[in-house]
Amino acid sequence: DIVLTQSPLSLSVTPGEPASVSCRSNQSLLHSDGHNYLDWYLQKPGQSPQLLVYLGSNRASGVPDRFSGSGSGTDFTLKISRVEAEDVGVYYCMQALQIPPVTFGQGTRLEIK
């Protein structure tokens, strides 16, 4: 199975400041079609997770442009350019290159200072 390792596991950020989460895979997530099958999700408190970024760098519909995804192969990053209070929650990366199984990172908890 593909193992995803996120860092840090927790973040405390002042509103308006940037934030970054790393996701590293033990195998390349680059498909022969040229896409990286790595997605990012945010689970806000008490809610189902929501898709933020798909295929490594594509923002999902309705996601604010302060969120951006980058990376290729085994190293990926989710960046928030200016954190807002509503960004609180747990961020997960997920790989869908090799199914079964779909696998997730451990999650990164973001809190506001």
Place this chain on the structure above:
Amino acid sequence: QVHLVQSGAEVKKPGASVTVSCKTSGYTFTVYALHWLRQAPGQGLEWMGRINTDNGRATYAQMFQGRVTMTRDTSISTAYMELTTLTSADTAVYYCVGSLKVPAPSRAFDFWGQGTLLTVSS
């Protein structure tokens, strides 16, 4: 408008079985596979398997093989997940999810059910 609406919370005793349903609407049910995930209290997300809603073929995560069965009823656009031989370790929120409108070839989960809390306790 796409909706995935799951059945309500369940409380089961160890050794029992549970079936969670996922009623879909707003799209053609048989075009997209549905996946099931779970999340134990305070823990991360765990993929359980998926079902191809056109032919009913299911693929399961190895750790659930033999204990999980995923089915669907195309006449009512509903998917089901049955988990047997429950233990306290199965206490979790169970989600049905789909890659319904995200542009191809993405397999990202852009639609999620509201979750179903299963509590296994004697």
